[in-house]
Amino acid sequence: MRPWLFLLPTLVFLAAFTYVPALRIAIEGLPALPKLLVPENASSLRVTLLYVLLNVPLSILLGLLAALALEGNGRLRQWVRVLVFHPVILPTVAFAAVFLYLLNPLGPLQGLLRGLGLQNPLGDPLGAFLAVVLVGVLKDAGLYMLYYLAGLQNIPKELLEAAQVDGAGRALAFFKVTWPLLTPTTFFVGVMAALGALRNVDHIFILTKGGPTGATDHVLYRVYTLGFEYFDFPAASALSLALLAFLGLLALVALPRLERGVHYDA
Amino acid sequence: MARDWRKQTVGLLVALGLAFGQKTTITFYYPVGVAGPLARFIEAYVADFEKANPDVEVKTVFGGNYEENQAKVVAAIKAGTPPDTAILLSQQLFTLLSMDAIEPFDPYIARDPELKQAVSDFFPAFMMNSTLDGKVYSLPFQRSTPILYYNKEAFREAGLDPNRPPATWDELVEYAKRLTKRDAQGRVVRYGVAIPTENRSTWLLEGLVIQAGGLLYDPQGRGCKVLVNTEPVRQAMQFKRDLAAVHKVSPEGVIAWGTTPGDFAAGKVAMIYHSTGSLGFIRDNARFEFGTAFQPKKVRYGVPTGGANFYLFKGSDPKKREATLRFIKFMTSPELQARWSIDSGYVAARRASWSLPIMKEYVKKWPQALTAREQLAYAKAELPAYNLQQVKDIIAEAEQAVVLGQKDVREVAREAQARVDQALAPFCSR
Numbered sequence: 098m099r100p101w102l103f104l105l106p107t108l109v110f111l112a113a114f115t116y117v118p119a120l121r122i123a124i125e126g127l128p129a130l131p132k133l134l135v136p137e138n139a140s141s142l143r144v145t146l147l148y149v150l151l152n153v154p155l156s157i158l159l160g161l162l163a164a165l166a167l168e169g170n171g172r173l174r175q176w177v178r179v180l181v182f183h184p185v186i187l188p189t190v191a192f193a194a195v196f197l198y199l200l201n202p203l204g205p206l207q208g209l210l211r212g213l214g215l216q217n218p219l220g221d222p223l224g225a226f227l228a229v230v231l232v233g234v235l236k237d238a239g240l241y242m243l244y245y246l247a248g249l250q251n252i253p254k255e256l257l258e259a260a261q262v263d264g265a266g267r268a269l270a271f272f273k274v275t276w277p278l279l280t281p282t283t284f285f286v287g288v289m290a291a292l293g294a295l296r297n298v299d300h301i302f303i304l305t306k307g308g309p310t311g312a313t314d315h316v317l318y319r320v321y322t323l324g325f326e327y328f329d330f331p332a333a334s335a336l337s338l339a340l341l342a343f344l345g346l347l348a349l350v351a352l353p354r355l356e357r358g359v360h361y362d363a
Numbered sequence: 364m365a366r367d368w369r370k371q372t373v374g375l376l377v378a379l380g381l382a383f384g385q386k387t388t389i390t391f392y393y394p395v396g397v398a399g400p401l402a403r404f405i406e407a408y409v410a411d412f413e414k415a416n417p418d419v420e421v422k423t424v425f426g427g428n429y430e431e432n433q434a435k436v437v438a439a440i441k442a443g444t445p446p447d448t449a450i451l452l453s454q455q456l457f458t459l460l461s462m463d464a465i466e467p468f469d470p471y472i473a474r475d476p477e478l479k480q481a482v483s484d485f486f487p488a489f490m491m492n493s494t495l496d497g498k499v500y501s502l503p504f505q506r507s508t509p510i511l512y513y514n515k516e517a518f519r520e521a522g523l524d525p526n527r528p529p530a531t532w533d534e535l536v537e538y539a540k541r542l543t544k545r546d547a548q549g550r551v552v553r554y555g556v557a558i559p560t561e562n563r564s565t566w567l568l569e570g571l572v573i574q575a576g577g578l579l580y581d582p583q584g585r586g587c588k589v590l591v592n593t594e595p596v597r598q599a600m601q602f603k604r605d606l607a608a609v610h611k612v613s614p615e616g617v618i619a620w621g622t623t624p625g626d627f628a629a630g631k632v633a634m635i636y637h638s639t640g641s642l643g644f645i646r647d648n649a650r651f652e653f654g655t656a657f658q659p660k661k662v663r664y665g666v667p668t669g670g671a672n673f674y675l676f677k678g679s680d681p682k683k684r685e686a687t688l689r690f691i692k693f694m695t696s697p698e699l700q701a702r703w704s705i706d707s708g709y710v711a712a713r714r715a716s717w718s719l720p721i722m723k724e725y726v727k728k729w730p731q732a733l734t735a736r737e738q739l740a741y742a743k744a745e746l747p748a749y750n751l752q753q754v755k756d757i758i759a760e761a762e763q764a765v766v767l768g769q770k771d772v773r774e775v776a777r778e779a780q781a782r783v784d785q786a787l788a789p790f791c792s793r
Contacts, residue, residue, distance in 0.1 A: 201622050202614040203554075203631040211550065220560075220616030222767065308562035309617040309763045325434040326563075326752040328458075 160241025
């Protein structure tokens with residue numbers, strides 16, 4: 098009896114704000130599943146997949162590189178760490194609004210952008226997509242850096258010294274010692290990054306509203322559009338259900354496989 | 364001193380308690396659609412209303428932009444707690460009717476001479492989206508038309524007459540070519556003209572379509588006939604494309620709505636198409652002399668009206684309804700409309716506003732404010748349709764595809780027409 102009593106407050110809130118609405122979404126969404134078979138949804142799915150495929154590796158790589166470069170205690174390093182980390186603290190909306198200004202065709206970066214052949218990045222499908230990816234990556238990389246810094250601290254120095262004694266160069270030591278021992282961190286960061294890429298779309302509201310011509314129409318943004326702009330709640334519920342099913346599948350099938358490559362014995 | 368203060372507080376609390384006993388509380392949702400501190404103005408008007416009507420308390424809900432505010436009101440309706448009144452786009456009439464959420468004003472107009480007077484005093488162009496089958500479903504509040512803003516200093520620099528803005532599309536292109544300024548390397552420092560292609564909105568496109576002699580909908584279509592596959596629509600879309608691709612006087616790609624007034628005020632674009640609602644922002648931020656003008660014609664002048672109106676929602680009791688109507692009358696009175704127009708740049712919707720001393724003085728100082736009012740003579744109702752947002756999205760996406768040069772305009776218009784018809788079918792096949 099006691100454990101249930103302790104659980105009660107949490108359960109009441111979860112039931113009121115998660116379980117019951119989820120049930121309603123299932124009831125409303127299931128019959129509307131066939132409605133999902135329209136070209137707009139297919140294109141939105143393609144956009145989302147590309148977004149995840151670019152966003153996840155890039156943000157992990159950036160986080161890892163920053164951690165490797167900024168490990169240790171120098172004062173300069175601490176400051177640069179703050180610089181890399183600060184987008185995590187900023188509200189996504191504010192962070193994205195800064196880019197709205199920077200990427201304006203007549204804004205401060207116009208020379209650079211013109212050099213890249215992107216005179217009006219947010220007004221161009223490819224440019225807008227890359228901008229959305231860039232903002233997402235920069236926003237999250239700082240957090241992943243933090244996890245990697247923690248991961249690096251857990252690697253026993255003796256192992257690296259032993260590798261050095263055995264004549265391994267820095268690159269070899271990284272690939273044979275550091276990287277394998279970071280796999281738990283990478284696994285965790287990877288899961289976080291994938292979930293983040295599927296869940297965080299605030300910057301799309303600010304930068305592109307899914308446009309131009311649907312180039313940044315992330316599935317979650319589309320759920321919002323269907324539900325709260327077209328007021329087609331069945332279709333929005335159905336799309337949420339589909340997304341949930343996809344995430345569930347990912348968790349059940351893909352994660353255990355990936356986890357096999359993880360070393361937990363550092 | 365301290366005791367005095369305490370006594371006053373007690374007195375105030377007693378007074379408040381008494382007041383609460385008889386107070387009628389009404390809820391009011393409102394949006395802000397253009398740049399500037401407009402929410403603060405609206406809250407100040409509400410405070411003034413409450414001061415003049417101590418028996419009414421207005422609970423204001425700032426709903427965000429037009430679309431977000433609409434979403435909040437619809438959510439409230441679906442939850443069974445509709446607001447007493449809300450300011451929503453005038454073109455949402457059919458969507459709101461399909462939800463069976465709103466009531467016409469007619470019974471109250473018949474009973475209330477003041478309201479009747481108000482209805483006949485609004486500019487007819489601003490009532491076009493309000494009426495259906497002879498019934499009045501909404502009253503104008505924040506109304507606008509899109510106009511042409513131009514930089515007079517840039518005109519002088521380019522050898523153009525600053526008091527003769529372009530009157531036709533051809534002139535617009537010709538002027539824009541002269542106004543586009545490049546540096547030694549051939550990079551553009553100032554564009555000639557910018558016509559935003561906003562995501563999710565068809566407003567500026569509608570203006571171009573009217574100027575080309577068409578209309579985006581059939582006025583007899585009762586929200587069910589949206590016309591995309593027509594020659595004027597194709598001309599309008601192609602014109603926007605050509606400004607950048609052929610004439611090179613406009614930035615390539617889709618031009619954002621939100622940042623355009625800022626670009627104009629910073630002198631980076633010499634002419635822009637934008638809402639009169641942005642006049643306040645441009646007035647306060649441009650450091651050069653600027654003019655406003657009718658949007659140039661192709662075969663005729665014309666723009667859609669825009670902006671939002673007061674609606675009455677079903678499910679209000681008579682006491683609340685009476686208080687709500689008193690509030691709406693206050694907010695649409697000539698005095699308040701004049702004040703609102705001066706604060707924001709929206710067009711005062713009452714004709715009587717314009718003969719008030721404060722308005723006359725304002726217009727003398729800022730004759731730019733007159734353009735939108737005069738342009739009303741050429742204005743048409745803004746696209747009224749069921750399933751409004753989806754219809755607008757389809758058309759806006761088609762327009763973007765043309766502006767980006769992704770597809771041929773004929774193909775785009777044909778496809779968009781088919782998709783629009785499909786989006787309307789569930790509401791219109793009955």
